[in-house]
Amino acid sequence: MTEVTNLESFRITALPESIYYIPKFLTVSEHSKLLSDLAAVPLPKWTQLSHRRLIASPSPLTGVNKDTLLRQDLPNWLTTPVLPKFEKLGLFADSPHKKPNHCLINEYKPGQGIMPHEDGPGYYPCVATVSLGGYSVLEIYEKGQLDRGKYKWRIVQEPGSLLVTVGGMYKDYLHGIQEVEEDEGLLEEMVCNWNALSDEWRTRVVESGGKAKRETRTSLTFRDVPKVRDLPFKLPFLRK
Numbered sequence: 001m002t003e004v005t006n007l008e009s010f011r012i013t014a015l016p017e018s019i020y021y022i023p024k025f026l027t028v029s030e031h032s033k034l035l036s037d038l039a040a041v042p043l044p045k046w047t048q049l050s051h052r053r054l055i056a057s058p059s060p061l062t063g064v065n066k067d068t069l070l071r072q073d074l075p076n077w078l079t080t081p082v083l084p085k086f087e088k089l090g091l092f093a094d095s096p097h098k099k100p101n102h103c104l105i106n107e108y109k110p111g112q113g114i115m116p117h118e119d120g121p122g123y124y125p126c127v128a129t130v131s132l133g134g135y136s137v138l139e140i141y142e143k144g145q146l147d148r149g150k151y152k153w154r155i156v157q158e159p160g161s162l163l164v165t166v167g168g169m170y171k172d173y174l175h176g177i178q179e180v181e182e183d184e185g186l187l188e189e190m191v192c193n194w195n196a197l198s199d200e201w202r203t204r205v206v207e208s209g210g211k212a213k214r215e216t217r218t219s220l221t222f223r224d225v226p227k228v229r230d231l232p233f234k235l236p237f238l239r240k
């Protein structure tokens with residue numbers, strides 16, 4: 001496992017703003033435990049969208065601006081493997097609650113993705129994304145660039161990795177994942193964290209001429225929601 005205590009050493013230097021890629025953030029057993037705990041989540045917790053399925057944990061944001069979290073802890077299976085590591089890295093040290101209180105879980109099958117978007121003002125501008133299952137290619141767009149349909153940078157996320165996005169990169173750019181069954185053009189000069197990727201993955205992709213086939217991939221995107229409201233009364237099933 002990578003010794004993850006110095007965030008700065010994981011900065012993607014090809015990018016102008018603060019974005020960090022930490023390979024092997026999870027051990028192999030932490031990765032498979034998270035996947036099996038996720039598989040045990042009851043089906044009704046998932047929301048099926050047209051191009052991915054989603055769980056907002058502990059619950060979707062509420063209020064007129066959809067920026068308010070009802071006070072409830074994240075489940076232990078999600079926090080136990082990652083929160084102590086976030087703390088070691090100093091992630092969320094300056095955020096209102098000093099740790100994430102919300103996690104969007106996205107599952108993408110081959111051919112699925114997420115349109116270029118920004119995450120919006122409801123969250124403190126730090127997102128920590130843990131990747132599970134297959135690899136993914138996150139594409140970053142300059143805001144005025146979307147109409148030309150072209151991303152500016154590509155970041156590959158391998159299973160077990162952590163991607164941290166803070167500050168300007170969070171606010172001034174859009175990010176998305178293309179809805180394809182196979183990515184193309186995954187060449188050294190096109191992938192800005194190429195050197196941080198595993199030899200196995202790079203070799204396989206180079207041998208297939210810059211192509212890679214998608215597999216099911218799940219992202220756990222941890223965030224801190226500044227606005228938290230107490231539940232008007234505690235329902236028995238929401239008690240910890």
Ligand SMILES: O=C(O)CCC(=O)C(=O)O
Nearest residue numbers: 104106114119129219221
């Ligand atoms: O799955 C990912 O890595 C990105 C997800 C995302 O951008 C989001 O949930 O806002």
Ligand SMILES: [Fe+2]
Nearest residue numbers: 117118119175
């Ligand atoms: Fe996002």
